Amino acid sequence: MNTAVLTTHALSKMYGSRQAVKDLNLEVRGGEVFGFLGPNGAGKTTTIRMALGLIRPTEGRVEILGSDVLTDGARVLPRVGAIVETPALYGYLSGRNNLKAFAHMLGGLPDSRLDEVLDLVGLAARQKDKVRSYSTGMKGRLALAVALLNDPELLILDEPANGLDPAGIVEMRDLLRGLAASGKTVFISSHVLAEVQQICDRVAIINLGELVRVAPVAELVAGEGEFVLTLDDPALALELVRRHGWGRTARIEDGALVARSPSGRGRDLVHFLAQAGVWADSVEGRQHSLEEIFLSLTTPIGTAS
């Protein structure tokens, strides 16, 4: 399914004289897990709020499932499940009554549906307890149950891993993958870049309200044809490869040689060095972590540590 599920068209938001989001054009396709990354204050939550009709754009518009959110929100938003910022729940009600309160808003759902989502997030045993007694992680899980109540086609989750323990994060990851596999589209805003790297198909990086990059995760983290070789004498190997045009960017990192290959294939680089009597113990294609990409795109020049 490649149809656009969420699209922003030249979306902008001003708070007074401050530009929170500027001319943002995004397209989230059906069935994908889409990561939305950016440092604090980048405009992620403002974008999500505009997508959910909580705030009005200064310019531009948001379409979800082909309908304008501002003019047709009552029709389209019931097909969306969302957690915006921290999980927002009625602390004075029990977990089950929280679900009931939101289910009533949607015109009512059978009790069996409440049981299902409580089972899904592992809160069946605590459903009668007041939510104010829940831990942060439990509140996050209940908020997810609320988001799933209406069988949404699109899930918009703002920092869904907040407050979860490591096992909870793994289970959340599996759940989101399962949801995507079932055809649902998941839009995640997160700071946990390792998680995003593992879950998402594509990511958008936003900084200072502007879109910096949108790309498949695999494309972002792929290296630029470089290989990492461990050798007994990396300095000698460096000297050898730098004599050639393809090797001018070669360098030593953490005692290993990082270099391009004459042909783009790792075995040709190994062969080249072997012909000069330098044997590599290991060779592997170099990949960037999403964190490195994120920092390189969002850290102002001269401030990177």
Added chain:
Amino acid sequence: MSTVAEPSAVLSALARPRPRPSFAGAVRSELLKIRGQALTWILIAALVAVSAVTLGSVVSGDQVRNLLAHDPRSFYFNYLQAILTLFNTMSGVLLLIVSSRLVSLEYSGGTIRTVLARGTGRLHLLGAQLVALAISGLVVLAAFIAVCAATLYAVVVAWQGSFTPITSLPQVAWTDTWINLLVALVSMAVCILLGTTAAVVGRSVAFGVGAALAFFPADNFGTVVMALANRLTNQDVWLQVNQYFLGPTLNQLAASIQTDHAVRAAFATPLVKVDAAHCWIVIGVYSFVFLAASVVLTWRRDVLH
């Protein structure tokens, strides 16, 4: 999430007919929230306790017994006025607190984000809150009438051997009963609108409850200030201004309609003589302003909470 169900097992059950927001469902949700707040029941318990003490004092003593024996009409009017004053005061406090909390807790708890993000319109939610509060007020009023009627019946039968002294009262007594009921309904409606408006303006529990509770004491006390200002300056403008205060006008409403017998208001009344038409206009204008402010502010303002 150690007890989370297998996503694949639950995902198969996720295909459901799509729910849509409904007004009746939203009202049910708001009623659930009102019932779920411990403070609602504490205030009702206080209403019951104060009512029991007041009714006990109103119907005890030889003087009251003699009045019933010799002048059942005056006995009935005294009883009616006492319970109306009691109900308007107690239900006013109850509804001001419950209405301002119901609305402001959505903002301070952030649940407004979740509610609106599911396609429930802002005015749809506000309307549901007002209807739920009105239903709650009517339930309290009905229970109060039942208790007062039962008390009256028990006392009259105990003292006079039958309920005839009351059933044989002239038609004006029943007309005034309906007038008092109308005044109670108007008072409740104004309190609901005032509490809601305070919450919509402040969007916080502290401001909402504080402003709602401070309003009537302030304009009742304002009457005293206006009287002093009139004496100090010898300017009638202070008296003219005071006739447009909401609290004193509400206090005067019952007396301005019941012209067949003297009715003494429990709190401040306008410093100049006002008729029923004036009272209705002042109360109507305030109610319209409260409602219009709630609607416009709810509709126009971004949800940043």
